[in-house]
Each structure stands twice: as C-alpha cells, then as structure tokens.
Amino acid sequence: MQIIPAKTPGFVKTLFPNFVWNIATDNKELYLTFDDGPTPEITDWVLQTLKPYKAKATFFCIGNNIEKHPEIFKNIIAEGHTIGNHTYNHLKGWKHKTKNYIKDTERNQALINSKFANHDSSIETIFRPPYGKFKTKQSKKLQELGYKIVLWDILSYDWDKSVSEETCLKNVTSTAKEGSIIVFHDSVKASRNLKYALPKVLEYYHEKGYVFKAL
Ligand SMILES: [Zn+2]
Numbered sequence: 001m002q003i004i005p006a007k008t009p010g011f012v013k014t015l016f017p018n019f020v021w022n023i024a025t026d027n028k029e030l031y032l033t034f035d036d037g038p039t040p041e042i043t044d045w046v047l048q049t050l051k052p053y054k055a056k057a058t059f060f061c062i063g064n065n066i067e068k069h070p071e072i073f074k075n076i077i078a079e080g081h082t083i084g085n086h087t088y089n090h091l092k093g094w095k096h097k098t099k100n101y102i103k104d105t106e107r108n109q110a111l112i113n114s115k116f117a118n119h120d121s122s123i124e125t126i127f128r129p130p131y132g133k134f135k136t137k138q139s140k141k142l143q144e145l146g147y148k149i150v151l152w153d154i155l156s157y158d159w160d161k162s163v164s165e166e167t168c169l170k171n172v173t174s175t176a177k178e179g180s181i182i183v184f185h186d187s188v189k190a191s192r193n194l195k196y197a198l199p200k201v202l203e204y205y206h207e208k209g210y211v212f213k214a215l
Pocket residue numbers: 035036086090129130131
C-alpha cells in the first residue's frame with residue numbers, strides 16, 4: 001500500500017525549504033535517482049539500460065554495499081553518474097543518536113571520496129536519508145558539515161511488492177514534469193518493478209524530448 005504519496009505534495013516541500021525536492025527548470029529534463037546499491041546484477045543492468053539514452057543519473061549508495069561490491073561502484077563512476085551518500089549502514093535516523101548517525105554518514109563519505117582518483121574536496125556532497133526520515137538535529141548537523149540534502153518529487157514505489165509493475169510505471173509517468181527528481185532503487189527487492197518500469201520511463205520521456213541528468 002502506498003502510504004506516502006508517490007508525488008510529494010507542495011506543502012511538504014514548503015515546510016522543508018532547505019532540502020532539494022526538485023530542480024527548478026523549464027527545460028525538458030528529469031533527474032533519475034537510484035538508492036541502496038551497489039547491488040550485483042541489478043546495478044550493472046541499470047547502467048546498461050541508461051546507456052543507449054545517454055541518460056545520467058544519481059546513485060545514493062550505501063557504504064556497506066560499496067565495500068562489498070567495489071567493482072560495481074567503479075562502473076557507476078566510470079559511466080559518469082553522480083554518487084550520493086545514503087549512510088554506511090542504511091540507518092533509520094530516528095532510531096539513532098545524532099552523533100552516531102553523523103559518524104556513519106561521514107564514514108560512508110570518506111569511503112566514497114577514497115574511490116575517486118582525484119577527489120576534489122570542494123565537490124558538493126549530496127545526501128539522502130534512508131527512508132526519507134531523520135531527526136531535525138541530524139539534518140541540521142549534516143547541512144553544517146556541507147551536505148546538500150536531496151529528497152524527491154516522485155517515488156516510483158518500485159520496492160513495494162504490493163505495488164504492481166504497471167502502477168510503479170504510472171507513479172512516474174502520470175506525475176513527472178520538468179526538473180522532477182524521481183526515486184528508484186537498485187536493490188533486489190525493487191528489481192521486479194524496476195526492470196519493468198525503468199526501460200519504459202526512459203523510452204516514454206525520450207520520445208517526448210526529455211533528457212536525463214545527474215544532480
Ligand atoms: Zn534506502
């Protein structure tokens with residue numbers, strides 16, 4: 001069941017103006033994001049699926065998965081996509097002390113930075129909280145540390161097995177517009193819906209003249 005709406009309501013965005021919900025633009029561009037990887041098979045499938053459309057995307061990676069699958073992580077970078085931080089252990093913010101939450105996030109960022117040959121410390125670090133939830137204290141601290149916090153405009157609900165492939169696709173195609181930030185997951189749980197919806201989303205918007213950009 002879709003408890004959180006697929007499309008983020010405007011009032012929610014106004015409540016948290018310091019977070020990035022979508023990109024303000026009139027250009028035909030969309031921002032695909034993939035959370036929870038790198039994951040064997042699925043992440044490489046995503047990369048191959050994006051390629052013919054020259055689509056760039058943003059991957060909010062879990063540190064533990066980067067550590068387990070460094071080759072896949074390298075492939076994401078090699079394809080020119082953007083890497084975002086999604087904590088090291090996919091923490092639920094409200095269950096953890098701010099100190100530990102920040103430590104876990106910084107651990108992941110250090111790992112991400114170490115994978116770039118010439119890491120420039122002035123590069124913007126972007127962060128998406130797992131489950132889209134964290135304490136105000138945690139978000140404030142992360143912003144102080146220079147993280148840009150990215151939520152979303154559209155949730156595909158790809159991870160939810162009670163959501164059909166068609167509904168997952170429609171969650172995106174019925175609501176995406178110029179500058180939308182769209183959430184998918186390169187995870188095992190999401191793979192059924194993702195494998196159905198992603199190629200169709202790419203084709204649908206490509207035909208309408210849209211380009212897919214990384215944050
Ligand atoms: Zn996640």
